Amino acid sequence: MIKVTNFSKHYNGFAAVRDLSFTVAPGQILGLVGPNGAGKTTTLRALCGIVPPSSGHLSIADHDIVKAPIAAKQNLGYIPDDPRLFDTLTVWEHLAFTAAAYKVADFEETAEALLQSFTLSHKRDTLVHNLSRGMRQKVAIACAFLHDPKAILFDEPLTGLDPDGIRGIQQAIRERAREGAAIIISSHLLSLFETLCTHLMVLNLGECRRFGTMSDVLTEFDQSDSNSALEAAYFTITQDKDRGGV
Amino acid sequence: MDAALLRLLAMRMRGGLRLRLMQVVSLRGALLLLAMVGIVWLLVASREAVPNAELLDIARFDSEAMHAQISTFMPLGLLGMTLLTVVLTTGPSFHYSPTEINFLFVGPFSRRDLILYKFIAYAAGAGLSAALLAPFAQAQTGSVLSAFLAAFLTLLFVQLNSAAAGMAWQAFEGNRLARLKWPATAALFVFAVGAIIYAAAAPDRTIFDLLSELRHSWIGTVILIPYIVFTELFLARTQSSHLAFWGIMAVLINVALLWAVVRLDGRTSERSLRDNARLSDRWERMKQGGSFWATERIEVRSIPNAPTLAGVGPIAWRQAIKAVRNSSKVIAVFIVVAACAGPLTSVIGIPITDDRALVMLLFFFAFILPRTLICDFRGDLSRMETYKMLPIAPWRICMGQLVVQVLLAYIVALTMIVSVLLFEDRLTAPVALALALFALPLTFLIYAVENTIFLLFPTKLVPMGRADFEFLGRSVVEFIVKMGIILIAVSAAAGVGTFTFMTLRTSWILPGTASWLTMILIAGLATIAMQYAFRRFVVAESFD
Numbered sequence: 001m002i003k004v005t006n007f008s009k010h011y012n013g014f015a016a017v018r019d020l021s022f023t024v025a026p027g028q029i030l031g032l033v034g035p036n037g038a039g040k041t042t043t044l045r046a047l048c049g050i051v052p053p054s055s056g057h058l059s060i061a062d063h064d065i066v067k068a069p070i071a072a073k074q075n076l077g078y079i080p081d082d083p084r085l086f087d088t089l090t091v092w093e094h095l096a097f098t099a100a101a102y103k104v105a106d107f108e109e110t111a112e113a114l115l116q117s118f119t120l121s122h123k124r125d126t127l128v129h130n131l132s133r134g135m136r137q138k139v140a141i142a143c144a145f146l147h148d149p150k151a152i153l154f155d156e157p158l159t160g161l162d163p164d165g166i167r168g169i170q171q172a173i174r175e176r177a178r179e180g181a182a183i184i185i186s187s188h189l190l191s192l193f194e195t196l197c198t199h200l201m202v203l204n205l206g207e208c209r210r211f212g213t214m215s216d217v218l219t220e221f222d223q224s225d226s227n228s229a230l231e232a233a234y235f236t237i238t239q240d241k242d243r244g245g246v
Numbered sequence: 247m248d249a250a251l252l253r254l255l256a257m258r259m260r261g262g263l264r265l266r267l268m269q270v271v272s273l274r275g276a277l278l279l280l281a282m283v284g285i286v287w288l289l290v291a292s293r294e295a296v297p298n299a300e301l302l303d304i305a306r307f308d309s310e311a312m313h314a315q316i317s318t319f320m321p322l323g324l325l326g327m328t329l330l331t332v333v334l335t336t337g338p339s340f341h342y343s344p345t346e347i348n349f350l351f352v353g354p355f356s357r358r359d360l361i362l363y364k365f366i367a368y369a370a371g372a373g374l375s376a377a378l379l380a381p382f383a384q385a386q387t388g389s390v391l392s393a394f395l396a397a398f399l400t401l402l403f404v405q406l407n408s409a410a411a412g413m414a415w416q417a418f419e420g421n422r423l424a425r426l427k428w429p430a431t432a433a434l435f436v437f438a439v440g441a442i443i444y445a446a447a448a449p450d451r452t453i454f455d456l457l458s459e460l461r462h463s464w465i466g467t468v469i470l471i472p473y474i475v476f477t478e479l480f481l482a483r484t485q486s487s488h489l490a491f492w493g494i495m496a497v498l499i500n501v502a503l504l505w506a507v508v509r510l511d512g513r514t515s516e517r518s519l520r521d522n523a524r525l526s527d528r529w530e531r532m533k534q535g536g537s538f539w540a541t542e543r544i545e546v547r548s549i550p551n552a553p554t555l556a557g558v559g560p561i562a563w564r565q566a567i568k569a570v571r572n573s574s575k576v577i578a579v580f581i582v583v584a585a586c587a588g589p590l591t592s593v594i595g596i597p598i599t600d601d602r603a604l605v606m607l608l609f610f611f612a613f614i615l616p617r618t619l620i621c622d623f624r625g626d627l628s629r630m631e632t633y634k635m636l637p638i639a640p641w642r643i644c645m646g647q648l649v650v651q652v653l654l655a656y657i658v659a660l661t662m663i664v665s666v667l668l669f670e671d672r673l674t675a676p677v678a679l680a681l682a683l684f685a686l687p688l689t690f691l692i693y694a695v696e697n698t699i700f701l702l703f704p705t706k707l708v709p710m711g712r713a714d715f716e717f718l719g720r721s722v723v724e725f726i727v728k729m730g731i732i733l734i735a736v737s738a739a740a741g742v743g744t745f746t747f748m749t750l751r752t753s754w755i756l757p758g759t760a761s762w763l764t765m766i767l768i769a770g771l772a773t774i775a776m777q778y779a780f781r782r783f784v785v786a787e788s789f790d
Contacts, residue, residue, distance in 0.1 A: 080631060086632075
């Protein structure tokens with residue numbers, strides 16, 4: 001379970017996120033959408049404990065990320081938009097490092113399965129700086145899945161992936177949700193939300209403009225084609241605010 | 247040369263200047279520039295005002311003797327650099343960035359134009375470096391102008407000579423005789439070792455005497471002629487005819503080398519492209535906090551498990567792997583340098599307790615070593631996100647980051663202590679043991695302070711080009727702060743030791759232990775400060 005209550009983040013007087021509250025229950029996949037500068041990455045980073053909140057509470061599996069960061073992080077997996085791996089480690093050593101950091105005993109079998117599911121088995125001993133961006137993304141996801149986290153955060157998960165990779169990761173996200181993980185995906189790809197998400201949140205200028213189930217949003221904009229509905233919802237919500245209305 | 251390339255050069259130089267000005271306009275940039283200028287001014291002024299009180303006390307040497315030494319050893323040093331270029335050359339002679347390759351290599355420019363373009367860029371850089379060097383080289387050359395001219399032409403020569411030697415060798419590589427490269431290198435090495443053994447065995451001769459004889463022999467003069475030209479130019483003092491003659495000779499040599507480079511380029515362009523790509527990759531990795539010397543292998547045998555050790559294990563494990571795969575050559579070089587400290591001080595005749603030797607040691611351990619061998623937070627700026635989101639307590643992460651770095655630096659320190667113990671009569675075993683004991687907390691303190699400063703004021707460790715005044719100023723300020731903290735720590739430890747001795751009036755063991763424990767305590771406090779800095783470190787802020 002991911003719970004955010006009255007979260008705000010200010011950078012030198014600039015409000016990146018204002019008074020944000022939402023909950024993602026186990027099995028739910030929340031799509032976070034909004035224009036550049038909307039506060040999506042800031043929210044994800046605050047949930048990870050990378051950026052401290054200016055006010056409000058953020059909890060992962062009932063552990064407050066500020067008050068009990070270690071317990072909260074133990075239940076969290078985060079895949080940043082640009083995965084920065086350790087260039088001197090091999091793919092396998094990244095998994096070994098993650099296993100030691102998250103205290104995963106007997107990780108080998110799970111790690112082998114993850115490598116296989118992301119078609120990385122043949123890259124087991126490759127130093128990661130020799131991998132393509134898509135491959136590095138897959139390594140980052142495999143590491144994030146290794147300790148079976150209860151909450152998973154994806155920031156633009158499909159960047160740099162080939163069609164096979166995209167399908168594989170979509171499948172993996174669904175499986176994780178089925179197994180009870182609460183998932184948040186931040187992306188600009190509306191089609192990704194349409195196929196994956198159970199819930200949607202539209203952020204603009206650091207504020208929540210719309211939060212609800214996917215079907216609610218689609219019904220609200222009354223479109224037969226779901227993709228058009230999402231697009232319509234997105235542009236209506238974000239441009240309304242730009243003009244000063246809600 | 248194509249006018250468009252000249253225009254590009256002018257625009258790039260203007261852009262570089264604009265960037266520097268933007269740095270200086272900010273308060274921080276201005277303060278750091280002022281700090282750097284102030285310290286350079288102090289160094290230059292101290293040389294002029296009190297020539298016998300310089301930091302390294304070079305003026306204690308007789309000026310004429312120094313002149314003779316430069317005359318003898320500079321040509322040999324330049325020859326050594328050329329030989330090393332041929333033996334070790336793996337990179338391109340003229341480096342083009344990926345942007346230059348994408349824009350210029352596909353543009354309507356001849357290879358000759360591109361070489362000239364790159365040469366002018368190097369010449370501009372050499373001009374700037376020469377301007378920075380000139381005030382310091384002035385003592386040997388007589389005037390700032392002659393120092394600038396000598397430094398400028400010599401820097402150009404070093405660049406062109408390395409390029410020409412490297413390219414000549416690359417062009418020659420397909421030849422059957424090229425197989426002789428390693429046997430010839432081995433023969434030279436054996437000859438050098440033989441000469442050292444001979445010098446060590448002969449009671450009245452040192453290796454420097456042998457080198458001096460080689461330099462002044464007729465065969466040595468013939469081999470070293472091009473290098474002697476630049477040495478004479480450097481030592482030309484104020485005689486204008488002398489300066490003009492050697493200056494013209496130096497220009498002619500540089501022109502001939504440039505011509506050779508343009509000619510040789512056609513035969514090495516394919517290899518050059520490959521090497522450029524490799525070098526660019528290395529620079530990119532270095533900018534991300536990696537090492538320039540990192541392994542270029544694609545696959546290695548994975549180490550199957552990482553130790554947990556209460557959270558310290560995985561961090562230390564990862565830094566240890568980084569040290570082995572990224573920095574093993576650097577570590578080896580430092581250990582060899584440390585091992586040579588004893589024999590070197592013995593050969594030169596300067597005791598290790600001499601103030602010049604102590605200043606060099608301090609500079610080595612507090613500046614050169616921490617700046618070159620990096621296995622802690624400073625090399626992980628782009629990966630701070632990962633550390634921030636690990637379920638490991640911050641102090642454990644800090645300890646994990648420090649442990650490998652401190653141990654490596656400590657091994658270098660121990661090697662030096664053993665080396666000096668073996669060659670220096672004045673250093674007794676008990677003193678060496680005490681030094682070894684104190685070196686550990688001191689090393690810990692150095693790196694804890696280094697990391698704390700980095701976490702509080704994070705920056706990339708690579709300067710933005712030659713004239714990155716903010717980077718240089720920051721380095722100077724950091725060094726001064728670090729030295730201040732170390733001085734306070736050592737004084738406190740010495741104070742506690744003295745107080746214990748005065749109070750208890752026992753042997754030095756108890757006061758020594760008190761001092762050592764004080765150092766440990768201070769190192770512990772520095773680690774707490776580092777942990778605080780890590781906690782408040784905010785990963786590069788993104789508003790998306």
